[in-house]
Amino acid sequence: MKDRNHLANIGLTHHVKVIENGLIDIPMLQVLQPDGTAHKQAELPDVNEQLASKILHTMQYVRLLDERMVAAQRQGRISFYLACTGEEASTVASAAALEPQDMIMSQYREQGALAYRGFSSKEFMDQMFSNQNELNKGRQMPIHYGSKALNFMTISSPLGTQIPQASGYAYGQKMAGLDAVTICYFGEGAASEGDFHAGLNMAAVLNCPAIFFCRNNGYAISTPSEEQFAGDGIASRGIGYGVRTIRVDGNDVLAVYAATQQAREIALKHQCPVLIEAMTYRLAAHSTSDDPTGYRSKDEEERWRLKDPVVRFKAWMQSKGWVDEKLNLTFIEETRQEVLKALKLAEQVPICPIEQIIEDVYDTPPWHLKAQLAELKTHIDMYPDAYPKTSGRG
Amino acid sequence: MATMNMLQAVNNALITAMSDDEKVMVFGEDVGHFGGVFRATSNLQQKFGKGRCFNTPLTEQGIIGFATGLASQGSVPIAEIQFADYIFPAFDQIVNETAKFRYRSGGQFSCGTLTIRTPYGGGIAGGHYHSQSPEAFFAHIPGMKVVIPRNPYQAKGLLLASIRDDNPVLFMEPKRLYRASVGEVPEDDYQLPLGKADVVKTGSDISLLAWGAQVEIIEKAAAMAEAEGISCEIIDLQSILPWDVETVCSSVEKTGRLLINHEAPLTAGFASEITASVQEKCFLHLESPICRVCGLDTPYPLAHEKEYMPDHLKTFEAIKRTVNF
Numbered sequence A: 001m002k003d004r005n006h007l008a009n010i011g012l013t014h015h016v017k018v019i020e021n022g023l024i025d026i027p028m029l030q031v032l033q034p035d036g037t038a039h040k041q042a043e044l045p046d047v048n049e050q051l052a053s054k055i056l057h058t059m060q061y062v063r064l065l066d067e068r069m070v071a072a073q074r075q076g077r078i079s080f081y082l083a084c085t086g087e088e089a090s091t092v093a094s095a096a097a098l099e100p101q102d103m104i105m106s107q108y109r110e111q112g113a114l115a116y117r118g119f120s121s122k123e124f125m126d127q128m129f130s131n132q133n134e135l136n137k138g139r140q141m142p143i144h145y146g147s148k149a150l151n152f153m154t155i156s157s158p159l160g161t162q163i164p165q166a167s168g169y170a171y172g173q174k175m176a177g178l179d180a181v182t183i184c185y186f187g188e189g190a191a192s193e194g195d196f197h198a199g200l201n202m203a204a205v206l207n208c209p210a211i212f213f214c215r216n217n218g219y220a221i222s223t224p225s226e227e228q229f230a231g232d233g234i235a236s237r238g239i240g241y242g243v244r245t246i247r248v249d250g251n252d253v254l255a256v257y258a259a260t261q262q263a264r265e266i267a268l269k270h271q272c273p274v275l276i277e278a279m280t281y282r283l284a285a286h287s288t289s290d291d292p293t294g295y296r297s298k299d300e301e302e303r304w305r306l307k308d309p310v311v312r313f314k315a316w317m318q319s320k321g322w323v324d325e326k327l328n329l330t331f332i333e334e335t336r337q338e339v340l341k342a343l344k345l346a347e348q349v350p351i352c353p354i355e356q357i358i359e360d361v362y363d364t365p366p367w368h369l370k371a372q373l374a375e376l377k378t379h380i381d382m383y384p385d386a387y388p389k390t391s392g393r394g
Numbered sequence B: 001m002a003t004m005n006m007l008q009a010v011n012n013a014l015i016t017a018m019s020d021d022e023k024v025m026v027f028g029e030d031v032g033h034f035g036g037v038f039r040a041t042s043n044l045q046q047k048f049g050k051g052r053c054f055n056t057p058l059t060e061q062g063i064i065g066f067a068t069g070l071a072s073q074g075s076v077p078i079a080e081i082q083f084a085d086y087i088f089p090a091f092d093q094i095v096n097e098t099a100k101f102r103y104r105s106g107g108q109f110s111c112g113t114l115t116i117r118t119p120y121g122g123g124i125a126g127g128h129y130h131s132q133s134p135e136a137f138f139a140h141i142p143g144m145k146v147v148i149p150r151n152p153y154q155a156k157g158l159l160l161a162s163i164r165d166d167n168p169v170l171f172m173e174p175k176r177l178y179r180a181s182v183g184e185v186p187e188d189d190y191q192l193p194l195g196k197a198d199v200v201k202t203g204s205d206i207s208l209l210a211w212g213a214q215v216e217i218i219e220k221a222a223a224m225a226e227a228e229g230i231s232c233e234i235i236d237l238q239s240i241l242p243w244d245v246e247t248v249c250s251s252v253e254k255t256g257r258l259l260i261n262h263e264a265p266l267t268a269g270f271a272s273e274i275t276a277s278v279q280e281k282c283f284l285h286l287e288s289p290i291c292r293v294c295g296l297d298t299p300y301p302l303a304h305e306k307e308y309m310p311d312h313l314k315t316f317e318a319i320k321r322t323v324n325f
């Protein structure tokens, strides 16, 4: 890094020199070509058969989960869902390059990272049905997962807020002398929020071991990235803030894995942030509330379908002789059954008893919340039929 | 007259304002080509061009800062914040800039042409961050007006008045009524006065006061109470600030009782302000304590949404308690 504070070191020019857009060319790391063959010149990360299988299975798992839950939303079984189709490599392969003690702070489309950490179908379903087994006690909309045990911070809808929080979390890890980093996922849209700029700058100035992982998937709901920023993507901003930066093909498992692994090494060794911009595409609708036909063409979607990250990685594994097609089909079928079974179980489970409504607002409920709960309970007892989910439960 | 839902009425008001004054511009996240996530700005870009209706980058502080500057230059910006829950990144701009622009410059500069539109409120299974009713925060800022319609007719008339009012206005749209509330709306240009409450129904035993989607709730509760022989006067406040103390107090002087219902949490909600003023002005007319039926003092929950809401049953019970005090 350049000495940033020393005016004396600034080179001089005697003509007006306008620095124009595009002067820095930030290349994109790609290891696998879209057909799954490795680039000849590419350096392959150390991924053995076991790790490759875990990555493939996790990607296939979240795709099945997404399909099932989009359908469940259409059937009216859950109120909302948000799929990550097309972006599985970005989140699964980056999570694979981390250690379990690393904190994950995500935006909302990172079920791949969570599944890789071992979040079970039951845990996914309990969250989406907001039932009483849910780790966040059913307080947030579907897909706002969180798991203390898996070092996965509970998701919050307001965009970008986790970015400066990740800087702070990572600073705490550093001060505690931990062998751990924080990865912070966000979209290219969220990177327009003030919190992105604040968070990156603070991480750089305060030397926080955080990996800022931007999923640049081309859209923020209907807004294409051309209307989101005029510069060279998100990567160019890392450079502006003095943050080490990598741009990577987000549909290429091996590239994402290599980049994240290196980012983690750098973050720990130099105790500093690293920004990764993963170039990918949101093949899914923004969420089940969205219909992309209003703002993009089927043609465009088809072009990206050809770059399917799961197909690409599987093709590479096949070339290594690591895929037993029959076994893989069995895995997919069993997973489908397992997901459906978990769904059916979770939708039967009641929501939290009403007492929970005032828990966790503070460490212990103050008098006024206790009084409000007492009044509410009396009211529910008076009209049990109007509050069927909480009445008559003792 | 045409039959419209609230979204269509908002859209119609925006078209009316943009046709009437070419300085009017509409922008925010996804409002351009797509027409907004609720489609309130549908076809505006197609009709008026990209210069006057456009997508912004995803930054609320940017949107309101930009809009404030644009207004100070003399344009008439209508900025959309996609959900009221996401207005807080812009809180600094609104509190410290927008609202104080005129005062701090001794009236030299103003951003009074600015209108901020935002959907708010619960009842749509939106959990913490798609349900909040933050009107009281903004009522606490001298310099901002806060307006909330309850149906398509009010929405068009109040929005047009807000756009043309020479003060920054926060126009909060009750999103659970967007498609649910349907009514007759004049196709031509009209305005409803800001700062005026609307007496929806007269009555003699108790005054019920609410705004936005909760007006429907007090109407439902009133119907239950009427069946038990309690006569309710129903008032829609419409303007949270400045609020129509005269209409509210003359109603309370008549009925001797007041119940206020809002979705926002009880503590320091706008009902607190109304309660304080009414007891000050109508003390000797009051026959029972002023009653507040509000959201709980918790974050807006998802699974317990039904229990959290100040619904018609809670309101009905509170009416009976107040009348039988």
Ligand SMILES: Cc1ncc(C[n+]2csc(CCOP(=O)(O)OP(=O)(O)O)c2C)c(N)n1
Pocket (backbone or CB within 6 Å): A109, A157, A158, A159, A160, A186, A187, A188, A189, A190, A191, A215, A217, A219, A220, A221, A282, A286, B029, B058, B060, B082, B086, B089
């Ligand atoms: C502060 C804030 N503003 C607006 C929204 C509404 N919103 C939810 S997702 C979204 C688009 C996000 O796009 P991006 O960051 O690119 O992530 P992607 O959906 O593409 O994964 C918007 C505008 C929000 N959740 N929070």
Ligand SMILES: [Mg+2]
Pocket (backbone or CB within 6 Å): A187, A188, A189, A215, A216, A217, A218, A219, A220, A221, A282
């Ligand atoms: Mg995006």
